[in-house]
Amino acid sequence: MVVPVSRREDFDRRIASLVGRRIESVAYWDVHLGDAPRVWDFGDWHQAVMGVDLGTDHGPVAVLWTSTFYPYGVEVFESPVAQHLELGELGPETWSTSEHPEWESRAGQEVRAADVFWERFTPGSSAGLPGVEPGPDGSIEVPVALRLDLDAGPVWFVAGTPQERGPILLGDEIVVVFSGQTMQAFGFPSGDFITG
Numbered sequence: 001m002v003v004p005v006s007r008r009e010d011f012d013r014r015i016a017s018l019v020g021r022r023i024e025s026v027a028y029w030d031v032h033l034g035d036a037p038r039v040w041d042f043g044d045w046h047q048a049v050m051g052v053d054l055g056t057d058h059g060p061v062a063v064l065w066t067s068t069f070y071p072y073g074v075e076v077f078e079s080p081v082a083q084h085l086e087l088g089e090l091g092p093e094t095w096s097t098s099e100h101p102e103w104e105s106r107a108g109q110e111v112r113a114a115d116v117f118w119e120r121f122t123p124g125s126s127a128g129l130p131g132v133e134p135g136p137d138g139s140i141e142v143p144v145a146l147r148l149d150l151d152a153g154p155v156w157f158v159a160g161t162p163q164e165r166g167p168i169l170l171g172d173e174i175v176v177v178f179s180g181q182t183m184q185a186f187g188f189p190s191g192d193f194i195t196g
Helices: 007-016 180-185
Strands: 023-030 045-049 051-056 059-066 073-077 093-096 113-121 140-149 155-161 169-177
Touching: 007 073, 007 113, 045 051, 051 169, 059 155, 059 169, 073 140, 073 155
Parallel strands: 023 045
Antiparallel strands: 023 051, 023 093, 045 169, 051 059, 059 073, 113 140, 140 155, 155 169
16 A cells, blocks of 8 residues: 655655755756846845756756745755746746856755745635645645755755845745845844754
């Protein structure tokens, strides 16, 4: 008899599979229309938007926002981002960020630990979320950020949309953060997820 794996068990297994992998390359995905320059590098954080491809010594990893638990949450898949998008003549498109100093300093390093920041929400309705079991108060837990620890420093992947000022809003973009101070500026509480 095969015992079905819950969404949470499958999610936790994929996160745990990152530990011990070496990051060899990084690319971001976005829709880019027109001739305007692409703006994604904001110093200690990047706006990857649609997702991040991590090339590792054990195969590709996609870091995306999904609606597995609730729109929107961060999630990891053991496949390239391209397998999760509808590709067409007008995009989306990808570009390498492996040579950016934040990623270059982490190249070839092993992921020492992986952690997830779960936030509790009370949606107006859980309609359209089959298999998501709300708690007794109607709330659900959503994985809003992933932290990977490497020797050169942690990197966070957040399912959210940055604002000009103040906390990041849970949303349909992936933001990559390289600084605990920026994570706090984005509204994440100080604690082990930030300071490690």
